Amino acid sequence: MEVLYQNLLNLDWKMIVMWAIGGILIYLAIKKDMEPSLLLPMGFGAILVNLPLSGAVTQGLEEGPLSILYNAGIANELFPLILFIGIGAMIDFGPLLSNPLLMLFGAAAQFGIFFTLCLASMFFDLNDAASIAIIGAADGPTSIVVGQKLASNYIGAIMVAAYSYMALVPIIQPPIIKLLTTKKERTIRMEYTQRPVSKTTRILFPICITIIAGLIAPASVALVGFLMFGNLLRECGVLDSLSETAQKVLANLVTIFLGITIASQMQAKNFLQFNTLLILGLGLVAFIMDTAGGVLFAKVLNLFLKKKINPMIGAAGISAFPMSGRVVHKLALKEDPTNFLLMQATGVNVSGQIASVIAGGLILNFFL
Numbered sequence: 001m002e003v004l005y006q007n008l009l010n011l012d013w014k015m016i017v018m019w020a021i022g023g024i025l026i027y028l029a030i031k032k033d034m035e036p037s038l039l040l041p042m043g044f045g046a047i048l049v050n051l052p053l054s055g056a057v058t059q060g061l062e063e064g065p066l067s068i069l070y071n072a073g074i075a076n077e078l079f080p081l082i083l084f085i086g087i088g089a090m091i092d093f094g095p096l097l098s099n100p101l102l103m104l105f106g107a108a109a110q111f112g113i114f115f116t117l118c119l120a121s122m123f124f125d126l127n128d129a130a131s132i133a134i135i136g137a138a139d140g141p142t143s144i145v146v147g148q149k150l151a152s153n154y155i156g157a158i159m160v161a162a163y164s165y166m167a168l169v170p171i172i173q174p175p176i177i178k179l180l181t182t183k184k185e186r187t188i189r190m191e192y193t194q195r196p197v198s199k200t201t202r203i204l205f206p207i208c209i210t211i212i213a214g215l216i217a218p219a220s221v222a223l224v225g226f227l228m229f230g231n232l233l234r235e236c237g238v239l240d241s242l243s244e245t246a247q248k249v250l251a252n253l254v255t256i257f258l259g260i261t262i263a264s265q266m267q268a269k270n271f272l273q274f275n276t277l278l279i280l281g282l283g284l285v286a287f288i289m290d291t292a293g294g295v296l297f298a299k300v301l302n303l304f305l306k307k308k309i310n311p312m313i314g315a316a317g318i319s320a321f322p323m324s325g326r327v328v329h330k331l332a333l334k335e336d337p338t339n340f341l342l343m344q345a346t347g348v349n350v351s352g353q354i355a356s357v358i359a360g361g362l363i364l365n366f367f368l
Contacts, residue, residue, distance in 0.1 A: 014268035015050040021266075022046030028167070035167035035323070037252060038259045042163065045263020066264035069257065074159075077148055079258050080141030081226045086251025087141075087353070088230025089243045091321065093205055095347030098195040102313075102344070104297070106351030109317025110359045111293025112136035116286040117363075123278060128152050130367045132279055135162045136286025137356035138169070138318040140258070142223060146360050149219075150367055156265025157276040161283035163262060169323045172284070174331060176291045177315050185299070186335045188310040192343045202235040213358050219368060220361020227357060290318045294348075310341060316348040319356035325349035 025043030029036035049066065073079035096102055117133035124132060131152035134143050143162035147155040165172065178186075206228035213224040233243040265271070294314030302308050312331055316324045328345040 011052050014272045018050040018268045019047050037255045038163055039167050041256050041259030042263050045260040046266045049264055050268050069261045070264050074261055077145050079254055080144045083141050083254045084226035085230035086246045088227040089234045089246035091231055091350050093350055094197050095343045096350050097197045102347040103351040105294050105314045105317040105348040106355035108297035109290045109294035109352050110355050112286040112289030113359050115289045116282055120282050127367055128154055130363050131158055132282050134360055134363055135283035136290050137360055138166055138320040139356045142357055142360040146363055149364055154279055157279040159262045161280050165283055165287050166320045169320045170327050172287050173291050173315055173327050176288055177312050180295045181311050185311050188308050189339055190310050190344050206231040217358055217361030217365050219364035220358055223357045291315045313344050313348050316345040317352040319352045321349050321353050
């Protein structure tokens with residue numbers, strides 16, 4: 001009873017707010033099935049680290065298990081890079097290789113990064129502004145690596161924003177897409193012809209992308225290299241068991257560790273501050289402008305093309321794979337149940353994965 005009484009005395013309203021935030025994340029994970037492997041550990045972790053006198057995080061000279069996990073997996077960028085192997089093993093670049101034009105949409109959908117960089121530089125120094133802007137990559141591992149390398153003072157808020165908005169893509173993107181398109185545009189049909197892609201091409205693609213990215217943005221080599229190595233595991237044809245392990249066991253395990261470790265940065269005293277709320281707002285702006293950039297780019301192309309493109313696929317150019325591609329596909333089906341855009345949206349989505357990593361490398365080249 002004495003311990004209970006002492007803990008109640010150490011309880012403040014900020015902790016209760018963080019419990020509520022953790023509860024919302026758990027609700028979205030379980031009830032709405034929104035990226036449960038990520039939001040569930042983040043939500044539970046947010047409650048865990050905001051218990052009075054919790055030993056889960058650093059308390060005075062005591063180092064808790066989440067602090068140890070953070071230093072072992074995020075501070076040295078280990079978890080993000082390992083996760084990229086799993087992501088690369090999940091990606092089928094076939095739709096993109098069948099229609100390389102889709103790569104343009106992935107590039108256009110990085111507009112939010114550079115727009116947010118300009119906006120964030122009005123409130124933060126350049127390194128912090130660049131780290132905040134990379135939330136627009138819609139790629140949690142890239143956000144972590146860039147924030148760590150630029151020694152941002154707000155890495156915790158950046159990680160939380162990046163992963164939270166990735167999971168909330170099904171809520172964020174549809175209103176933006178509908179605002180920028182007409183019903184007629186949303187019902188445009190795009191024929192998909194499956195063009196054979198040789199095994200040699202599939203094997204050479206990740207190798208060539210790594211080399212090209214290394215020449216254009218040397219700072220992106222680790223990010224691109226781990227992503228493409230994972231894809232090489234998938235495509236080589238002689239390491240199927242390793243590819244399956246990377247896609248399922250490895251990716252799921254690291255995602256759980258990432259989720260609960262990121263939550264270690266959600267302590268109320270550090271999280272409920274004006275700058276944190278500002279970063280969350282700027283992160284949302286980045287996602288909105290990414291979506292808008294991809295959609296508007298498609299609309300501009302349609303001014304010159306005889307065979308029109310459904311502008312919704314431009315929104316899939318953000319790196320949130322495969323959520324964004326699914327969002328576009330579902331929106332198309334909602335407008336016309338016989339209009340299938342899954343393959344086109346997936347091709348754009350995987351191009352966005354590559355483009356976001358290269359964008360992260362370019363940011364590092366500019367500011368390191």
